[in-house]
Amino acid sequence: MITIETVLDILKNDQNYRQINHPNGYFFNWQGVCFDNLSYDSREVNAQTLFFAKGASFKAEFLEQAVSKGLSWYISEMDYDVGIPAILVNDIKQAMSLIAMTFYNNPQDKLQLLAFTGTKGKTTAAYFAYHILKQHYKPAMLSTMNTTLDGKTFFKSTLTTPESLDLFKMMAEAVSNGMTHLIMEVSSQAYLVKRVYGLTFDVGVFLNISPDHIGPIEHPTFEDYFYHKRLLMLNSQAVIVNSSMNHFQVVKEQVETRPHDFYGQDSDNAIENSSAFSFDAKGKLAGHYDIQLIGDFNQENAIAAGLACQRLGASLEDIQKGIAETSVPGRMEVLTQANGAKVFVDYAHNGDSLTKLLDVVSQHQKGQITLILGAPGNKGESRRADFGHVINQYPELAVILTADDPNFENPQTISEEIASHIDRPVNIIIDREKAIQAALTHTTNEDDAVIIAGKGADAYQIVEGKHAEYAGDLEIAKSFL
Structure with a gap:
């Protein structure tokens, strides 16, 4: 529960309060008003709800629907004149986050918080950290792939980082479940x-930075994208940074005055003597490590997670055991066909991660490699050209373009756009299941490989704003083995 006096104090301290607009003008008594529910969904309100009217697409009719259910107060950046008091603020998102913290009794202060950011690798690194910390602690995890608030039950996340009201509610649940740490992708x-x-x-x-998430509904420029990534560094007490990442010098200068560790080949915390399923590390994590996930980038993600967990109390033994136990749904999952050919299912969904995936597979598979790939609709449009440029660097690679969360765009048009950036003919099979079947049919021996990229463990397709039925890349590949 939270009182209106507390709400107003929070807003005023953040310099985010403008005024209260009341249907009866200035002559009303709001002292003693309390709220036992917070919501930004007009379908989930009652008379004691404090409602947040947020979003560029918010409509007065949503608020009217909530009022019909008994809503009596709301916070907004504008007065919708619906017959109930409005607390007007300059920034509704700031208000949501700070009020949610207090409403849920500041759960962030009762957990050790670990956050990962980067263009790629966030989920893999989060899984490494989860397995490391669970050796001697009780970590909760908010991940793109899976979320757990009790260490026992897992569910699919809607957003990489939840809305603030949901985030602090989930944190509070983790605290009530006795969790000690929270791992997040930010x-x-x-x-x-x-x-x-x-x-x-x-x-x-x-972890890293490369151009991505640049488009009309995301970041307008790379500079804006990079700036918002770096905000995690400004809002962390200690930081871990990949010294091999692009634009490292910018980040290095930003973090030098706070506790930090650098990792990567240009640092003291580097990997030595690596093979497909093991590596040796020097520096703070010096020792031998077994790992299930192939690829140098996964070994670096493991080191990043290890250094972070070490700062949170994990021992070297915890780190070694946790890394060895880690597997990630949809990340470098490997199947073997009857003819010995390998099938790799991976979430690689931008140019940089696709390059790393192709490099890793080509190190181990020397026969015909077939790539199945698509691009999502209505987001990350720069990826389409990036995919073409990457594919051009692998002239022997066979390519099948297909649907991958087309949303409100035509998947044929998306595929043709990718194809326009490729300097040789490729196949287009829009039905993703048929594309997988076709690729598996063309393998002949143990040197061959099929790479199914993009969706990872997602068991759905996003079509016209909704989750359409789709068995998932791994299950479909298994059915054709």
Whole structure:
């Protein structure tokens, strides 16, 4: 529960309060008003709800629907004149985050918070951290792939980083479940739309940066994207940074005055003597490590997670055991066909991650490699050209373009756009299941491979704004083995 006096104090302290507009003018008594529910969904309100009218697409009719259910107060950046008092603010997202913290009794202060950001690798690094910390602690995890608030039950996340009302509610649930740590993926969008406004992390990790999420409904420029990624560094008490990442010098100068560790080939915390399923590390994590996920980038994600967890109390033994136990749904999952050919299912969904995936597979598979790939609709449009440029670097690679969350765009048009950037003929099979079947049919021996990229473990297709039925890449591949 939260009182209106507390709400107003929060807003005033954040310099985010403008005024209260009341249907009866200035002559009304609001002292003693209390709220036992917070919501931004007009379908989930009652008479004691404090409602947040947020979003560029918010309509007065949503608020009217809530009023018909008994809503008596709302917070907004404008007065919708619906017959109930409005608390007017300058920034609704800032208000949501700070009020949610207090409403849920500041759960962030009762957990050790670890956050990962980066263009790629956030989920893999989060899984490494989860398995490391669970050796001797009780970690909760908010991940793109799976979320757990009790260490026992897992569910699919809607957003990489939840809306602030949902985030602090989930944190409170984790606290009530006895969790000691919370591992989060923090996207650039989370800072762009202030889902983590006012939150300080115990450790923040910057994995890498490359152009992505640039478009009409995301970041207008790379500079804006990079800036919002770096905000995690400013809002973390200690930081871990990849010294091999692009634009490292910018991040290095930003973090040098706070506790930090750098990792990567140009640092003291580097990988030595690596093979497909093991590596040796020097520096703070010096020792031998077994790992299930192939690829140098996964070994670096493991080191990043290890350094972060070490700062949160994990021992070297915890780190070694946790890394060895980690597998990630939809990340470098490998199947073997009857003829010995390998099938790789991976979430690689931008140019940089696709390059790394192709490099890893081509190191181990020397026969014909077939790539199945698509691009999502209505987001990350720059990926389409990036995919073409990457594919051009692998002239022997066979390519099948297909649907991958086309949303409100035509998947044929998306595929043709990708194809326009490729300097040789490719196949287009829009039905993703048929594309997978076709690729598996063309393998002949153990040197061959099929790479199914983009969707990872997602068991759906996003079509016209909704989740359409789709069995998932791994299950479909299994059915054709």
